[in-house]
Amino acid sequence: MSDTGSAQVLIVGAGPVGLTLANLLGKEGISTVLVELNPGTVPEPRAIALDGESLRTLQAVGLADIVTATLREGFVADYVNGEGTELFTTDLNPRPYGFCLQNSFDQPTLENQLLEGLSRFHSVTVCFDTRLESFSQEAAGVTVRLRNSMDEERTLRCDFLVGCDGGRSTVREGLAVAMHGDRLPQRWLVIDTVDTYLTGDPECRFYCDPARPAMTMLRPGGERRWEWMLLEGEHDDSMLEDEVIRQLLKPHTNPDCVEIYRKVVYGFSAVVAEKFSEGRVFLAGDAAHMTPPFAGQGLNAGVRDVRNLSWKLAAVLRDGMAPSILHTYNLERHDAAQEIVNLAVVLGDQIQPTDVSAAAERDGFFAELNKTPGAGAKFGSDLVAPLHDVRMNLGWFVDDGFGGRFLPQPMVERHGQLERFDESLGDGFTVLLPPGGSIPAATVGHRLWGLLSPQVRELPAELQDFMGDSNAALLLRPDRFVLAQLPLNESASAVLDELEEGISEAV
Structure with a gap:
């Protein structure tokens, strides 16, 4: 290790979030x-769910x-109750953004x-076996x-430091930024297995059984994740015993056909940092927020963080945009992130009740709901609606009915072949122009247009439903x-004046 060095961005933490940020900055040519x-x-394997937005x-x-x-x-x-009756379902197969809403993956494979x-x-250097000792920032x-x-x-x-160093973040500690929320009282036994008996259904099932x-x-490769909640009076060590796990598996599969290669007891948190940035230092992923696993959004929220931050860092460091754009990271x-944590808690409330009367009340609600065909599926669809129609509530955009919305990604024909729409777009700002x-x-002479230097592309017919009756162009980030x-x-x-003003007000 040399005594001194420099870089435009230092990332602390080479988990999936930090590695994704390094790839994003590397593609932008940022040191x-x-x-x-x-x-x-x-x-x-830790995280097991990767959503369509992350794949984009x-x-x-x-x-x-x-x-x-x-x-x-x-x-x-x-989601089934203690008697095995289906309460509701969530269909995660639709591809509004070019990929299925949710997908199962292997974390070691993804990280590699x-x-x-x-x-x-x-432009990217990776240093393993390296600890952040301290940092200080100035103007x-x-x-x-x-x-x-x-x-x-x-x-x-x-120039900038980004902490992607997990729930016990050294960067967050150095900023003295507090986390707000709750450490959930429940603990869960998690095992990862190869099961040659239970090879198909259920793909994903939540057992909302008050008894357990x-x-x-x-998961990929015929692997399967199991999780069981510990009950009052149960201890981590005893739950990790082979015979205890065998008895937990027995109602669902043939334990003799199951190879267990990982077993651990976890606790979950529902917490969000009071702020995600301070000066030239930023927090992302678990360093900024930790969410229970019930919505499969912990890792994905972190990928959203760095997708949001990376282009802003590049715009400042490479393109000369005012540093005030970086203040929109925390705003957006x-x-x-708090909304995603709240969604996971709501889903957990459906899964985790061990009070028999509370579970009976829940079951009664769904029994009545499911008297209407398709009502359970609609309930599940409504729960995951934020994954179908992603929108920002606050941030750098014009609130005109389109600003702040995540552009759908249809399959479009180009050069005689179908491809995802983003393949025809560049890396920077884009204007989608209606035909003709x-x-x-x-507009082209406006100062902000010159700074953004957007590429102009024709709006494809496949996005006409998204546009509705509008005949305007769309300016994309x-x-x-x-x-x-x-x-x-x-x-x-x-409109461009308003966007310019929005950057200055972000400070």
């Missing part, structure tokens, strides 16, 4: 150092096809794919002290959120 305390990527981010860095080749794409999750992806970028940058496994110390000077809440999910991601439309000269409608007349300048 990046990624440090990780551990000697390599994780050897065991991986598409942006050219890894979606590699990753999807090792996924189980899409599934239906069902992300790590190998970094070899494409000369011009951040000074960081690092120490490797050979006890060699290095000082690194960077549980869940299972089929903090409350959105043109951008007024006054690099993360595929709509920035604003642009009228094809002189009033577009007023």
